[in-house]
Amino acid sequence: xxxxxxxxxxxxxxxxxxxxxxxxxxxxxxxxxxxxxxxxxxxxxxxxxxxxxxxxxxxxxxxxxxxxxxxxxxxxxxxxxxxxxxxxxxxxxxxxxxxxxxxxxxxxxxxxxxxxxxxxxxxxxxxxxxxxxxxxxxxxxxxxxxxxxxxxxxxxxxxxxxxxxxxxxxxxxxxxxxxxxxxxxxxxxxxxxxxxxxxxxxxxxxxxxxxxxxxxxxxxxxxxxxxxxxxxxxxxxxxxxxxxxxxxxxxxxxxxxxxxxxxxxxxxxxxxxxxxxxxxxxx
Amino acid sequence: xxxxxxxxxxxxxxxxxxxxxxxxxxxxxxxxxxxxxxxxxxxxxxxxxxxxxxxxxxxxxxxxxxxxxxxxxxxxxxxxxxxxxxxxxxxxxxxxxxxxxxxxxxxxxxxxxxxxxxxxxxxxxxxxxxxxxxxxxxxxxxxxxxxxxxxxxxxxxxxxxxxxxxxxxxxxxxxxxxxxxxxxxxxxxxxxxxxxxxxxxxxxxxxxxxxxxxxxxxxxxxxxxxxxxxxxxxxxxxxxxxxxxxxxxxxxxxxxxxxxxxxxxxxxxxxxxxxxxxxxxxxxxxxxxxxxxxxxxxxxxxxxxxxxxxxxxxxxxxxxxxxxxxxxxxxxxxxxxxxxxxxxxxxxxxxxxxxxxxxxxxxxxxxxxxxxxxxxxxxxxxxxxxxxxxxxxxxxxxxxxxxxxxxxxxxxxxxxxxxxxxxxxxxxxxxxx
Numbered sequence: 001x002x003x004x005x006x007x008x009x010x011x012x013x014x015x016x017x018x019x020x021x022x023x024x025x026x027x028x029x030x031x032x033x034x035x036x037x038x039x040x041x042x043x044x045x046x047x048x049x050x051x052x053x054x055x056x057x058x059x060x061x062x063x064x065x066x067x068x069x070x071x072x073x074x075x076x077x078x079x080x081x082x083x084x085x086x087x088x089x090x091x092x093x094x095x096x097x098x099x100x101x102x103x104x105x106x107x108x109x110x111x112x113x114x115x116x117x118x119x120x121x122x123x124x125x126x127x128x129x130x131x132x133x134x135x136x137x138x139x140x141x142x143x144x145x146x147x148x149x150x151x152x153x154x155x156x157x158x159x160x161x162x163x164x165x166x167x168x169x170x171x172x173x174x175x176x177x178x179x180x181x182x183x184x185x186x187x188x189x190x191x192x193x194x195x196x197x198x199x200x201x202x203x204x205x206x207x208x209x210x211x212x213x214x215x216x217x218x219x220x221x222x223x224x225x226x227x228x229x230x231x232x233x234x235x236x237x238x239x240x241x242x243x244x245x246x247x248x249x250x251x252x253x254x255x256x257x258x259x260x261x262x263x264x265x266x267x268x269x270x271x272x273x274x275x276x277x278x279x280x281x282x283x
Numbered sequence: 284x285x286x287x288x289x290x291x292x293x294x295x296x297x298x299x300x301x302x303x304x305x306x307x308x309x310x311x312x313x314x315x316x317x318x319x320x321x322x323x324x325x326x327x328x329x330x331x332x333x334x335x336x337x338x339x340x341x342x343x344x345x346x347x348x349x350x351x352x353x354x355x356x357x358x359x360x361x362x363x364x365x366x367x368x369x370x371x372x373x374x375x376x377x378x379x380x381x382x383x384x385x386x387x388x389x390x391x392x393x394x395x396x397x398x399x400x401x402x403x404x405x406x407x408x409x410x411x412x413x414x415x416x417x418x419x420x421x422x423x424x425x426x427x428x429x430x431x432x433x434x435x436x437x438x439x440x441x442x443x444x445x446x447x448x449x450x451x452x453x454x455x456x457x458x459x460x461x462x463x464x465x466x467x468x469x470x471x472x473x474x475x476x477x478x479x480x481x482x483x484x485x486x487x488x489x490x491x492x493x494x495x496x497x498x499x500x501x502x503x504x505x506x507x508x509x510x511x512x513x514x515x516x517x518x519x520x521x522x523x524x525x526x527x528x529x530x531x532x533x534x535x536x537x538x539x540x541x542x543x544x545x546x547x548x549x550x551x552x553x554x555x556x557x558x559x560x561x562x563x564x565x566x567x568x569x570x571x572x573x574x575x576x577x578x579x580x581x582x583x584x585x586x587x588x589x590x591x592x593x594x595x596x597x598x599x600x601x602x603x604x605x606x607x608x609x610x611x612x613x614x615x616x617x618x619x620x621x622x623x624x625x626x627x628x629x630x631x632x633x634x635x636x637x638x639x640x641x642x643x644x645x646x647x648x649x650x651x652x653x654x655x656x657x658x659x660x661x662x663x664x665x666x667x668x669x670x671x672x673x674x675x676x677x678x679x680x681x682x683x684x685x686x687x688x689x690x691x692x693x694x695x696x697x698x699x700x701x702x703x704x705x706x707x708x709x710x711x712x713x714x715x716x
Contacts, residue, residue, distance in 0.1 A: 036550040100338035126655070159338065217545070220656065
């Protein structure tokens with residue numbers, strides 16, 4: 001990306017124009033997320049910077065929206081619901097998805113592509129269609145307005161991510177390792193827990209993180225199939241944005257940005273660990 | 284062991300007088316190698332299937348069946364035949380010419396009285412009201428008197444409401460008494476049955492869906508185009524920078540990707556609304572007068588800006604993964620052979636990025652036409668998508684058949700693009716950051 005010393009003047013100008021352009025695009029990507037953080041400390045009930053905030057007057061800043069969030073029964077209940085639903089859906093999706101990915105990565109798997117397409121379909125079908133379909137079907141089974149219904153729906157939505165990440169990890173898997181374990185006398189279950197699982201764990205964990213965030217951030221399906229008792233954080237935000245636009249939403253948004261930073265950092269750590277492990281096995 | 288294997292080998296050779304060298308091979312316990320191998324493969328195959336089975340069953344029950352249920356709902360038409368059973372039966376024999384016989388009127392009067400009593404007349408009345416407005420009040424009004432009616436019912440019903448003298452209404456009831464209907468699909472594309480049963484366009488003021496489909500498509504195309512325009516340079520920069528700096532910049536792409544959709548939509552409301560950050564800035568700098576604040580949200584502009592931001596990472600990541608594999612020496616070679624920078628880019632670099640462009644564009648387009656949340660929150664009247672109408676028919680107008688029909692059409696479009704995507708890239712190659 002550095003300009004070579006023999007570059008012409010035109011090339012130099014183009015280089016700088018290009019850099020400015022890229023900087024603007026990065027600003028477009030990250031700017032909105034950065035804007036919301038200071039706004040959430042606004043002492044005034046507005047969605048914009050007040051005079052006092054701009055002059056860095058401490059009086060312009062306050063924690064009142066955070067206080068409102070942490071003392072509100074509604075928000076606390078929705079946080080609890082979100083966590084219950086997301087954790088259950090993640091566990092279910094991860095277990096089922098990992099098993100399936102192990103099967104799918106077998107050389108002898110029949111109808112591999114068709115099955116893969118079916119398993120990934122919840123990711124491709126527009127959420128509103130999934131939501132409508134699940135609403136019709138679940139109401140016949142009496143699953144609407146129940147935790148079980150929401151958990152099952154979120155499991156289905158999270159599964160493609162687990163399947164994709166775990167099969168991707170397994171595609172780089174060196175099968176001679178399992179053969180070596182077998183020939184050294186390890187039983188299949190021992191081979192699985194001692195050889196396969198440690199090596200695919202990064203894929204499983206990142207798949208689980210994807211499934212978790214998918215459920216934690218999902219609005220449309222919950223909107224259709226959940227009752228008032230199952231209100232989640234996104235639903236609470238959704239109704240907040242539609243109805244009153246209180247800056248409490250900005251505080252919640254800032255906290256959610258923190259959650260995503262944490263998730264991103266975890267993923268990065270896993271990736272590094274994975275690269276280290278790969279470096280050890282010459283494949 | 285060696286004792287038993289020797290005769291087994293000679294035995295199988297005896298079975299095969301031609302003595303083809305491959306056929307003679309057996310395993311230690313005398314099973315022909317081919318058969319034994321097949322058995323092992325079958326076992327692995329079953330093992331693989333058993334691993335996939337629980338998930339396949341789960342997805343089948345929790346996802347695929349609901350989708351098929353929705354598809355069937357878009358043609359399902361139980362109301363008239365269930366709640367007007369006598370009338371439907373009598374009308375089977377009616378040829379649709381003129382007015383039906385007294386028997387049909389008698390059956391209808393009975394059905395109306397029974398429906399009112401059992402409180403299910405409302406369903407059939409609203410079902411028929413989708414086809415022709417005014418049907419609901421006609422039904423409710425006639426039903427209230429039907430209990431006291433006496434023969435001749437034809438005269439009595441016509442006395443209750445003279446609309447019963449209209450053969451079109453009878454043709455409508457006859458048509459909709461069949462258990463399957465195409466009328467939801469027709470309504471989804473702004474068509475309807477004429478009184479004589481032909482398919483005609485709806486009156487212009489009732490035509491909303493086709494224009495919404497078209498708007499959804501062109502706005503999605505615009506969003507896809509904008510994403511491509513913005514993603515291309517960034518992806519190129521990320522792919523050519525040394526890994527350490529590239530990874531740092533990658534975080535700027537991945538953080539929005541991982542940030543909650545509602546958070547991103549909220550920030551755009553904070554930035555773009557009339558009393559928002561951007562307008563304040565423009566007024567503060569003096570570009571805009573206080574009273575000339577721009578309306579950038581709750582319209583098409585809002586939807587396009589917010590969705591471009593939300594979907595941009597989905598374009599950058601596939602482009603990046605393709606560009607990463609293009610050796611820089613190709614461009615150097617082109618330049619050293621005398622190509623100008625533009626020619627080298629156009630003839631050497633750009634064609635190699637086409638798979639990435641295809642992957643990213645199809646992905647963004649598919650995601651975009653199915654988006655609901657963002658257009659609903661920042662789209663206002665003019666920036667709404669067809670998905671918002673599915674939600675409207677699900678939640679407000681309660682015309683679930685129509686919602687299912689619009690949903691099915693959208694689903695077919697998405698699946699078509701998905702198949703193209705699958706053919707070009709392969710579903711399991713989807714990159715997730």
